[in-house]
Amino acid sequence: MILSGKREQGLRFAWKLVEGLSLRGRQLNVSQIVGIIDMSGFTYRQHACKECLAFAEDLGKTIQENYPELAAAIFMINSK
Numbered sequence: 001m002i003l004s005g006k007r008e009q010g011l012r013f014a015w016k017l018v019e020g021l022s023l024r025g026r027q028l029n030v031s032q033i034v035g036i037i038d039m040s041g042f043t044y045r046q047h048a049c050k051e052c053l054a055f056a057e058d059l060g061k062t063i064q065e066n067y068p069e070l071a072a073a074i075f076m077i078n079s080k
Contacts, residue, residue, distance in 0.1 A: 011058065018063055018067060021033060022067055032069065032071065032072035035074040040077075042079075
């Protein structure tokens with residue numbers, strides 16, 4: 001998605017997902033979440049490009065600035 005020129009669309013999708021998690025967490029009285037991201041099927045080469053790293057950095061900063069209390073931990077599994 002990032003390399004196909006849809007970076008902003010990807011950020012909007014991720015932002016909407018985080019907002020939904022935050023809202024649902026408040027409804028269920030959940031104060032923090034643990035994220036598990038399965039990276040199977042993706043290679044280092046696919047995610048080490050400049051555009052992908054910038055996307056991940058922007059997303060992380062946005063979440064940290066707007067929902068600092070939300071993520072207790074985020075784990076990436078099956079990364080190569």
